[in-house]
Amino acid sequence: MNEHIIVGNVSDDPFSIDMAALCGQEEEIADIISLKTFANSEFCPRFILQEDLPGAVIGKSLEGKIAIICSTAHHLTQTRNALAMRTMLIARSAKENGAKKVILVEPDLFYSAQDRGPHPCKYDEPRHDLDMAKFDGQAFNSQLYAQLLKTAGVDVVVTVHNHSPSVQRLFSDVFDGEFYNLHPYEIYADYIKRSDFVQTGKDGDNLILCAPDKGARPFTKKVYEALGLKHVKTLTMTKERSGEREVVVTLDPSSECSLDELAGKDIIVLDDMVRTGSTIIQCAHALIKGAPNRICFGVTHFYSSREGRVTLNDPVLNEILTLNTIPSILNRDSQGRLRKKMVVLKIEKWITRFLLKYLQKEIHKLDKDFYTVDMSSKNPRWRPSSIF
Numbered sequence: 433m434n435e436h437i438i439v440g441n442v443s444d445d446p447f448s449i450d451m452a453a454l455c456g457q458e459e460e461i462a463d464i465i466s467l468k469t470f471a472n473s474e475f476c477p478r479f480i481l482q483e484d485l486p487g488a489v490i491g492k493s494l495e496g497k498i499a500i501i502c503s504t505a506h507h508l509t510q511t512r513n514a515l516a517m518r519t520m521l522i523a524r525s526a527k528e529n530g531a532k533k534v535i536l537v538e539p540d541l542f543y544s545a546q547d548r549g550p551h552p553c554k555y556d557e558p559r560h561d562l563d564m565a566k567f568d569g570q571a572f573n574s575q576l577y578a579q580l581l582k583t584a585g586v587d588v589v590v591t592v593h594n595h596s597p598s599v600q601r602l603f604s605d606v607f608d609g610e611f612y613n614l615h616p617y618e619i620y621a622d623y624i625k626r627s628d629f630v631q632t633g634k635d636g637d638n639l640i641l642c643a644p645d646k647g648a649r650p651f652t653k654k655v656y657e658a659l660g661l662k663h664v665k666t667l668t669m670t671k672e673r674s675g676e677r678e679v680v681v682t683l684d685p686s687s688e689c690s691l692d693e694l695a696g697k698d699i700i701v702l703d704d705m706v707r708t709g710s711t712i713i714q715c716a717h718a719l720i721k722g723a724p725n726r727i728c729f730g731v732t733h734f735y736s737s738r739e740g741r742v743t744l745n746d747p748v749l750n751e752i753l754t755l756n757t758i759p760s761i762l763n764r765d766s767q768g769r770l771r772k773k774m775v776v777l778k779i780e781k782w783i784t785r786f787l788l789k790y791l792q793k794e795i796h797k798l799d800k801d802f803y804t805v806d807m808s809s810k811n812p813r814w815r816p817s818s819i820f
Contacts, residue, residue, distance in 0.1 A: 448502030527585035636661025694722030
């Protein structure tokens with residue numbers, strides 16, 4: 433058996449199963465750990481490795497091993513709260529059975545949207561009283577989550593495209609620098625150049641990358657740099673929120689190009705997450721005034737909700753490109769009518785490549801094809817050869 437083992441916090445999680453196979457793990461996850469639930473509904477994981485046999489040292493079945501826990505919100509029957517608790521109990525089981533290190537891979541970091549409380553703290557940007565008043569009566573739950581993971585036995589946290597600087601500083605502090613926030617700009621850049629998602633033109637002269645708000649600007653810049661096409665332009669928008677779902681999106685005065693330069697161009701709006709879709713659709717309606725050829729949306733974390741599916745089905749948006757950080761998006765029912773304009777880039781290979789490099793293992797087999805493409809046959813661009 434390898435010096436490292438991979439388990440999920442549910443036994444049928446396709447993300448962790450794929451990662452285990454890519455890491456060369458021959459044993460099935462369900463044959464490594466029993467994820468049992470008692471009659472009183474309490475969860476009790478138990479590692480059942482081959483070493484856990486007569487003659488083995490009791491309580492030392494993971495002696496010297498690295499336990500990697502893959503935690504994704506794919507399971508519709510388990511809430512994120514339940515999955516978080518399951519992760520902590522698995523981490524504690526690993527440590528109490530001798531694991532020398534526990535690595536948590538959580539592509540969509542739980543509780544990271546709860547990145548502020550009603551009091552200033554050392555992880556915050558400077559905040560005014562009005563902002564703190566919004567959080568009166570609630571806690572800084574990201575901090576609690578990080579502390580609970582550490583207490584449970586997690587040593588390393590790996591996530592994807594976390595948007596919050598305060599959460600990044602917090603997790604890096606709690607885990608003594610062993611917090612890895614992986615940015616998928618190379619995945620987007622590779623797909624944009626290799627597919628017909630958009631027509632980039634000669635050295636990018638037909639492509640414009642758009643940041644819909646201030647928070648999306650750093651990621652948009654990273655994708656721009658990864659593309660390496662010198663004639664790509666960037667467009668910066670700004671938004672003002674008047675309510676939870678009421679936003680107004682307009683051109684930012686600092687934008688490199690104006691709406692007058694969009695005619696006939698292909699535009700990709702880039703953001704880290706989407707929930708209701710209101711910001712993106714408002715942004716697309718502002719962009720359509722410039723008469724572009726095509727408006728697409730690239731987003732890392734896609735929270736599939738009824739409201740979001742209805743909102744994003746607006747014909748102003750031609751296509752949606754996302755990752756499977758929330759694997760339920762691979763379910764066609766979760767995509768709903770958006771299946772006709774949705775592409776999912778599966779990142780198990782990409783994260784496995786990072787883990788193998790972290791563990792100082794061979795990674796050459798994942799250097800070139802480091803993600804896979806999932807697309808419904810309802811998408812007009814679908815064809816068997818599109819899955820490269």
